[in-house]
Amino acid sequence: MTTALIIGGGVAGPASAMALQKAGYDPVVFEAYDRGAEGVGTNLVLAVNGHTALHELGISTALDKGFDIPRNRYFMGNGRSLSLVPNGKAGPNGIVSRAVRRADLYVALRDEAIRRGIPFEFGMRLVDAEHTPNGVVGHFENGRKVDGDLLIGADGLHSTVRKIIDPEAPRPRFGRLVNTGGYADGVSAPGEPGTEYMLLGKRCFFSYVHDADGQIWWYAAPHWPEEPTREELAAIGPDEWRGRLLELFSQDKTAARDIIAATEDIWAPWPIQDLPTVPAWQDRRMVIMGDAAHAVSPAAGQGASMAIEDSVVLGKCLRDIPDVEEALGRFVSLRRPRVEKMVAFGKRAGDLMIVSSQFRRRMRDLVLPLFFKRVTLNETASLSWVYDHRERWDEPISAPRIAA
Numbered sequence: 001m002t003t004a005l006i007i008g009g010g011v012a013g014p015a016s017a018m019a020l021q022k023a024g025y026d027p028v029v030f031e032a033y034d035r036g037a038e039g040v041g042t043n044l045v046l047a048v049n050g051h052t053a054l055h056e057l058g059i060s061t062a063l064d065k066g067f068d069i070p071r072n073r074y075f076m077g078n079g080r081s082l083s084l085v086p087n088g089k090a091g092p093n094g095i096v097s098r099a100v101r102r103a104d105l106y107v108a109l110r111d112e113a114i115r116r117g118i119p120f121e122f123g124m125r126l127v128d129a130e131h132t133p134n135g136v137v138g139h140f141e142n143g144r145k146v147d148g149d150l151l152i153g154a155d156g157l158h159s160t161v162r163k164i165i166d167p168e169a170p171r172p173r174f175g176r177l178v179n180t181g182g183y184a185d186g187v188s189a190p191g192e193p194g195t196e197y198m199l200l201g202k203r204c205f206f207s208y209v210h211d212a213d214g215q216i217w218w219y220a221a222p223h224w225p226e227e228p229t230r231e232e233l234a235a236i237g238p239d240e241w242r243g244r245l246l247e248l249f250s251q252d253k254t255a256a257r258d259i260i261a262a263t264e265d266i267w268a269p270w271p272i273q274d275l276p277t278v279p280a281w282q283d284r285r286m287v288i289m290g291d292a293a294h295a296v297s298p299a300a301g302q303g304a305s306m307a308i309e310d311s312v313v314l315g316k317c318l319r320d321i322p323d324v325e326e327a328l329g330r331f332v333s334l335r336r337p338r339v340e341k342m343v344a345f346g347k348r349a350g351d352l353m354i355v356s357s358q359f360r361r362r363m364r365d366l367v368l369p370l371f372f373k374r375v376t377l378n379e380t381a382s383l384s385w386v387y388d389h390r391e392r393w394d395e396p397i398s399a400p401r402i403a404a
C-alpha cells in the first residue's frame with residue numbers, strides 16, 4: 001500500500017483521506033489538537049456543489065445534523081426587499097445547500113473516516129517535513145517522525161505545509177471585515193426555515209437563518225479598516241462587543257438588534273481573510289489543498305465546498321495516474337483555475353459588505369438592486385459556474401468536465 005500522511009483533521013483532511021482510501025491508498029490523518037473540533041461554535045452553509053461532492057464520496061451523512069437552505073432572500077437596511085435568489089440549482093437526488101454547525105460537520109467526517117478504518121492521530125502538530133529517497137518524512141512538535149509515500153497539507157489558512165513547500169509563500173490577506181455571530185433563542189424574526197436572510201444594513205451586513213427547532217443562527221461582518229492584532233480583538237469584552245453591535249444596527253429597520261439582544265454568547269470578533277494566489281502548491285510528493293492552498297472569503301460561502309471538491313479531484317488523480325508526482329501536479333493544474341476564480345468571487349462579495357462611508361453605502365445601494373435583477377433574470381448564466389459545478393467520482397480524470 002502507498003501511505004499518505006494527511007496533515008489536518010478539519011474538512012479537507014478527512015474528506016481527502018476517504019477519497020484516497022477509495023483510490024486504493026493508505027491514508028493516516030494527523031490533527032494538531034487533542035480531539036479536533038468539538039468546541040468550535042461557528043457554523044457554515046455547504047453549498048450544493050460541495051454537498052454533491054460529499055455525496056460522490058458517499059459521506060453526505062456528515063450533514064445529517066444540519067438543515068437545507070435552498071434560498072437566500074436579500075433586504076436593504078430600511079427593510080426593503082431586494083430579491084429571492086436560489087442558493088444554487090438542486091443537484092442529483094434533490095441535494096441542495098445545507099447549513100450545519102461546524103463542530104457537527106468536523107466530528108461526523110472524522111467519525112466516518114475512523115469507521116472506514118482510517119487512522120486518526122490527535123495532538124500531532126506538524127512542524128517540518130522533508131523528502132527522503134523513497135518518499136517523505138513528517139516531523140511533529142512532540143518529537144515524533146513519521147514516514148510516508150506522500151504528504152498532503154490540509155492544514156488550513158495558516159498552513160505549515162504551505163511554508164515547508166515554499167518559505168516565501170504569501171500570507172493571508174485581510175478583507176477589511178471581521179466576523180461575529182451566535183445562536184439566538186426565544187426571539188421571533190420574520191421568515192421561515194429554508195431561507196437565509198441577508199440584510200444589507202446601513203452600516204453593517206447581517207445574515208440569519210431559522211433552524212428546524214426555532215433557534216436563529218446569525219452572523220455579522222463589521223467593517224474594520226486596518227488588520228487587527230489578536231491582542232486588540234481580545235481586549236474587547238463580551239458586553240462591549242454586544243453594545244458595539246447593537247449600535248451598528250441602530251439605524252436599520254430589521255430584526256438584527258432583536259436577534260443580537262437574544263443571543264447569550266456572541267462570538268468574539270475575528271478577522272476575515274483569504275488567500276488569492278499561492279504560486280507553489282506542490283513540491284514533488286508534497287501538496288497542499290483546501291484553505292491551505294486557496295482560502296476563500298466566508299462571504300462566498302464556498303470554502304468548505306472547495307475543500308471537498310479538491311478531495312474528489314485529488315482522489316481521482318491518484319486513482320487514475322500511477323506516478324504520484326504527476327498525479328499531484330495534475331490535481332494542481334485541474335483545481336487552480338476554479339479555486340482562484342472562486343477566491344476572486346469571494347473578494348468581490350466581501351467588498352460589497354464593507355460599509356466604510358456613506359458614499360460607499362450609497363454606491364452599494366445603487367449597484368446591488370441592478371446586480372440582483374441580473375441574477376434573478378439570468379441566474380443560470382451568472383452564477384451557474386459557482387453552484388452547478390459537479391465533480392463526479394466515477395468519471396475518469398481525463399474525461400472532459402460536464403456541467404450539471
Ligand SMILES: Cc1cc2nc3c(=O)[nH]c(=O)nc-3n(C[C@H](O)[C@H](O)[C@H](O)COP(=O)(O)OP(=O)(O)OC[C@H]3O[C@@H](n4cnc5c(N)ncnc54)[C@H](O)[C@@H]3O)c2cc1C
Nearest residue numbers: 008010011012032044045126156290291298301302303304
Ligand atoms: C467565519 C467563517 C465562516 C465560513 N462560512 C463558510 C460557509 O458558509 N460555507 C463554506 O463553504 N465555507 C465557509 N467558511 C470556510 C470554511 O470553514 C473553510 O474553507 C474550511 O473549513 C476549509 O477546510 P480545511 O480543512 O482546508 O481547513 P480547516 O477546516 O481550517 O482545517 C484545518 C485543520 O488543520 C489543523 N492543523 C493546522 N495546522 C496543523 C499542523 N501544523 N499539524 C496538524 N494539524 C494542523 C487544524 O487544527 C484544523 O483542524 C467559513 C470560514 C469562516 C472563517
